[in-house]
Amino acid sequence: MTMTDQPTGILGQRLLRREDPALLTGEARFTADLVVPGALHLAVLRSPYARARIRSVDTSAAAAAPGVTAVFSGADLADTWGAPMPCAWPVTADMKNPAHFPLAIGQANYVGDGVACVLATSAEAARDAIELIDVDYEPLEAVIDLEDALSDRVVIHDEIGTNRSYTWDLKIEESEGAVDAAFAAARYTVKDRYIQQRLIPAAMEPRAVLAVPQPFGGDMTLYSATQVPHILKVMTALTLGIPEHQMRVIAPAVGGGFGSKLNVYAEELLCVALAKRMNVPVRWTETRSEGCQATIHGRGQIQDIELAADENGRLTAVRVRIIGDMGAYLQLVTPGVPLLGAFLYAGVYELPKAYDFSCTSVFTNMTPTDAYRGAGRPEATYAIERAMDSLAAEIGIDPLELRRRNFIPTASYPYEAFTGLVYDSGDHDRAATLAAEMIGYDEIRERQRTQNVPGAAKRLGIGVSTYFEMCGLAPSRVLASLNYGAGGWEAATVRVLPTNKIQVVTGTAPHGQGHETAWSMIVAEKLGVSPDDVDVLHSDTAIAPLGLDTYGSRSLSVGGVAIAMACDKVIDKARQIAAHQLEANPDDLEFAGGQFQVAGSPDRVMPLAAIAFEAFTAHNLPDGLEPNLEAHTTYDPPNFSWPFGTHMCVVEVDTETGQVEVVKYVAVDDCGNQVNPLIVDGQVHGGVVQGLAQALYEEAVYDSDGNLRTSSLAEYLVPAASDVPPITTGHTVTPSPTNQLGVKGVGEAGTIASTPAVINAVVDALSGLGVRDVPMPASPNTVWSVINAAQGGSK
Amino acid sequence: MEITVTVNGTAHTAEVEPRTLLVQFIRETVGLTGTNIGCDTSSCGACSIHLDGEAVKSCTLLAVQADGSSVTTIEGMASPDGTLHPMQQAFMENHGLQCGYCTPGMVMAATSLLKENPNPTEEDVRIGLEGNLCRCTGYHNIVQAVLAAAQS
Numbered sequence: 001m002t003m004t005d006q007p008t009g010i011l012g013q014r015l016l017r018r019e020d021p022a023l024l025t026g027e028a029r030f031t032a033d034l035v036v037p038g039a040l041h042l043a044v045l046r047s048p049y050a051r052a053r054i055r056s057v058d059t060s061a062a063a064a065a066p067g068v069t070a071v072f073s074g075a076d077l078a079d080t081w082g083a084p085m086p087c088a089w090p091v092t093a094d095m096k097n098p099a100h101f102p103l104a105i106g107q108a109n110y111v112g113d114g115v116a117c118v119l120a121t122s123a124e125a126a127r128d129a130i131e132l133i134d135v136d137y138e139p140l141e142a143v144i145d146l147e148d149a150l151s152d153r154v155v156i157h158d159e160i161g162t163n164r165s166y167t168w169d170l171k172i173e174e175s176e177g178a179v180d181a182a183f184a185a186a187r188y189t190v191k192d193r194y195i196q197q198r199l200i201p202a203a204m205e206p207r208a209v210l211a212v213p214q215p216f217g218g219d220m221t222l223y224s225a226t227q228v229p230h231i232l233k234v235m236t237a238l239t240l241g242i243p244e245h246q247m248r249v250i251a252p253a254v255g256g257g258f259g260s261k262l263n264v265y266a267e268e269l270l271c272v273a274l275a276k277r278m279n280v281p282v283r284w285t286e287t288r289s290e291g292c293q294a295t296i297h298g299r300g301q302i303q304d305i306e307l308a309a310d311e312n313g314r315l316t317a318v319r320v321r322i323i324g325d326m327g328a329y330l331q332l333v334t335p336g337v338p339l340l341g342a343f344l345y346a347g348v349y350e351l352p353k354a355y356d357f358s359c360t361s362v363f364t365n366m367t368p369t370d371a372y373r374g375a376g377r378p379e380a381t382y383a384i385e386r387a388m389d390s391l392a393a394e395i396g397i398d399p400l401e402l403r404r405r406n407f408i409p410t411a412s413y414p415y416e417a418f419t420g421l422v423y424d425s426g427d428h429d430r431a432a433t434l435a436a437e438m439i440g441y442d443e444i445r446e447r448q449r450t451q452n453v454p455g456a457a458k459r460l461g462i463g464v465s466t467y468f469e470m471c472g473l474a475p476s477r478v479l480a481s482l483n484y485g486a487g488g489w490e491a492a493t494v495r496v497l498p499t500n501k502i503q504v505v506t507g508t509a510p511h512g513q514g515h516e517t518a519w520s521m522i523v524a525e526k527l528g529v530s531p532d533d534v535d536v537l538h539s540d541t542a543i544a545p546l547g548l549d550t551y552g553s554r555s556l557s558v559g560g561v562a563i564a565m566a567c568d569k570v571i572d573k574a575r576q577i578a579a580h581q582l583e584a585n586p587d588d589l590e591f592a593g594g595q596f597q598v599a600g601s602p603d604r605v606m607p608l609a610a611i612a613f614e615a616f617t618a619h620n621l622p623d624g625l626e627p628n629l630e631a632h633t634t635y636d637p638p639n640f641s642w643p644f645g646t647h648m649c650v651v652e653v654d655t656e657t658g659q660v661e662v663v664k665y666v667a668v669d670d671c672g673n674q675v676n677p678l679i680v681d682g683q684v685h686g687g688v689v690q691g692l693a694q695a696l697y698e699e700a701v702y703d704s705d706g707n708l709r710t711s712s713l714a715e716y717l718v719p720a721a722s723d724v725p726p727i728t729t730g731h732t733v734t735p736s737p738t739n740q741l742g743v744k745g746v747g748e749a750g751t752i753a754s755t756p757a758v759i760n761a762v763v764d765a766l767s768g769l770g771v772r773d774v775p776m777p778a779s780p781n782t783v784w785s786v787i788n789a790a791q792g793g794s795k
Numbered sequence: 796m797e798i799t800v801t802v803n804g805t806a807h808t809a810e811v812e813p814r815t816l817l818v819q820f821i822r823e824t825v826g827l828t829g830t831n832i833g834c835d836t837s838s839c840g841a842c843s844i845h846l847d848g849e850a851v852k853s854c855t856l857l858a859v860q861a862d863g864s865s866v867t868t869i870e871g872m873a874s875p876d877g878t879l880h881p882m883q884q885a886f887m888e889n890h891g892l893q894c895g896y897c898t899p900g901m902v903m904a905a906t907s908l909l910k911e912n913p914n915p916t917e918e919d920v921r922i923g924l925e926g927n928l929c930r931c932t933g934y935h936n937i938v939q940a941v942l943a944a945a946q947s
Contacts, residue, residue, distance in 0.1 A: 288838075
């Protein structure tokens with residue numbers, strides 16, 4: 001690993017994770033591991049049709065089956081729901097949002113849509129019994145193709161009369177007319193269409209739910225494999241009419257999410273509703289095949305992008321048209337995903353106010369889409385980074401050189417972009433230079449000249465991508481301007497116990513990110529204690545009642561900063577106690593190394609441990625000061641944070657088989673100051689491979705009738721260790737000026753940067769054969785077909 | 796059907812259905828939930844255990860097929876005094892896990908790999924672990940962990 005400019009201290013050390021021993025020994029408890037006596041098992045009967053009227057549901061045989069307690073159709077439960085399943089992001093005032101219930105009522109709209117359910121004394125009995133439910137379906141024509149959906153040839157949801165959910169434009173004042181003028185005056189233009197295939201998130205832990213009622217006490221506890229226990233609590237209360245103060249949500253150990261567990265799912269609502277109705281615990285654990293069909297998918301866009309550039313290759317205008325695939329219904333933030341990318345279609349480049357973005361999103365008879373690692377930003381970055389390579393080819397200059405000419409200059413930070421957003425800090429040329437050095441950019445270009453000769457069996461390619469991650473979701477007022485249904489703050493409590501052990505309560509909800517380790521390091525740095533003396537409490541709404549959870553690489557730059565601010569409040573209070581005890585002016589006290597010292601008097605000191613005990617006994621506190629040493633903060637960030645970087649990828653493409661081999665991958669990421677570089681690198685590794693998987697392997701494939709052909713891990717190609725390369729990481733450090741830790745976030749950087757880097761490399765390798773684009777995933781068959789077509793279809 | 800399986804050194808005798816999978820027996824009958832289930836097609840390897848010393852995916856066997864056998868699960872890897880198995884220690888030191896869901900299976904597969912090939916190359920490790928999927932780490936640090944364990 002290469003690293004420049006990281007400050008020293010506890011922050012920045014590669015501390016091993018405290019989470020690991022429990023996970024490594026099997027001691028950690030995931031939701032499906034929890035044992036609750038008397039729980040009934042839920043199984044869901046799912047529609048085998050992509051679109052079908054439900055004429056009738058006969059549950060009698062299932063109800064009579066061994067071990068079955070109850071069977072319900074969608075119609076049976078229609079009165080249970082206080083509201084349809086929630087969509088928290090009505091992006092426009094006229095957005096169409098067809099009513100969506102945990103079990104379909106009247107019509108099923110995708111393969112996997114729940115139609116009926118069984119409660120039984122064992123999971124096996126429940127699954128056996130759903131086979132006995134007799135549903136009389138009237139199959140209807142399904143809509144799978146996005147442009148077909150747009151045509152309204154077949155309207156999926158009769159009640160809304162169209163397949164269009166919304167059209168959302170990014171309106172930029174001064175931009176009107178400027179775009180057309182820029183294109184008219186441009187020396188170079190390119191126009192490309194890119195397809196963001198559907199992806200299945202495939203977190204390794206399937207979803208699991210356990211609802212435990214207290215019929216006499218009135219409370220309901222929901223255990224769920226979720227990224228968003230706090231949001232889930234609010235939404236469950238709203239949807240089911242359970243008083244929010246009686247709803248408790250716990251996310252035990254959670255085995256990955258990548259956005260797929262950032263939702264409110266039918267099975268969560270079913271378990272809670274049925275537990276309440278039957279007065280017994282109800283549980284459900286997803287099978288992987290169910291997960292492929294009934295957990296949200298990611299991506300799913302058609303992107304048309306046009307660039308205009310002047311004689312030097314400097315961008316003068318960008319025009320983008322998106323068709324977004326919502327799937328059959330809107331889930332929690334489905335419609336907002338394309339909007340998160342809307343600000344990033346000019347990448348890390350200077351662009352005048354000449355930008356035209358419009359997204360129209362449509363319903364299809366496929367699994368609902370929603371946020372998947374990066375959510376809108378990988379799509380946007382892919383389009384601009386592929387289009388920059390197109391532009392470089394059009395101009396006839398090196399793609400890296402074209403990027404350098406367009407980088408936002410370091411000196412212009414903080415930089416107000418064409419959208420009005422202010423980018424906090426950046427140094428793009430430095431990151432690109434480091435990446436080029438690490439991968440040996442010039443040597444690769446040299447080798448290409450000798451290797452990529454006519455008739456070469458294996459052609460060498462190098463791909464570049466640069467990016468902004470846009471993290472720190474989000475300033476609440478910005479979210480308001482996007483019509484998002486909640487804020488973007490994060491809460492933290494720091495509590496110094498009488499014995500100087502510290503509890504941190506965070507509203508973030510880690511599921512692999514190592515927050516317990518990282519947050520303990522922040523507290524250790526701030527309070528001068530050992531991280532081993534800090535416990536981090538999270539993911540239980542009774543213990544951590546306030547929070548907005550973990551997604552969008554927000555946890556550190558919002559939640560971590562909130563913890564640092566709460567530490568400051570603790571220090572302020574401790575200072576008053578110390579001043580009182582030391583008979584000094586609070587302003588004369590210096591706090592360092594976990595103790596206060598009267599300035600210039602090394603013998604007049606009071607350690608935090610002593611202050612904590614004084615705060616607890618409250619025997620001798622300043623007048624009016626409350627006992628105990630604890631502080632709470634809710635932090636609403638003033639801006640997004642803007643991590644950035646450059647990734648480079650070298651591939652060899654076998655022109656005879658179409659096989660792509662990634663020979664070398666270099667990731668240079670600048671996420672500001674790093675709390676724990678070990679964790680940062682881990683996030684980059686995983687993100688890079690997930691993005692590389694989109695480029696080369698993964699696609700949720702539907703047939704024309706709407707059957708999901710990739711409905712298990714045997715068909716959906718999550719890469720294995722042997723399918724991916726080692727990742728070489730490097731970092732530059734450009735602290736964010738908008739928060740006291742100087743941090744930015746890193747959770748999605750790899751996924752955002754790697755997909756275009758890989759495809760750019762593949763296209764680069766084949767450019768000498770007349771290839772200008774390769775669709776994703778660039779499987780051997782696809783690559784071979786593209787080569788063959790470019791060669792005039794001779795093979 | 797009544798079967799007896801020795802799990803982490805303790806014999807467990809129980810009635811199981813003919814269709815009960817070994818992984819269900821381990822999780823539900825024996826009560827050891829460290830062995831995770833990640834798929835239903837024997838693709839992911841999260842449920843890998845050692846059966847008579849060999850790594851197997853415990854969803855590929857019926858419990859009755861393990862009658863009379865000896866099983867080691869992730870719970871049987873660390874010493875009773877809390878000392879981690881060298882492979883577990885290597886995963887920790889090399890940040891070879893994030894969410895930890897694939898980890899038990901990955902550790903079981905990796906220890907079996909080193910038993911067969913004590914000095915693997917990086918490529919040997921990547922190919923040896925191709926039956927175990929991880930969605931968090933990109934495998935980079937898992938491979939580093941296994942190579943480090945081979946050295947120790």
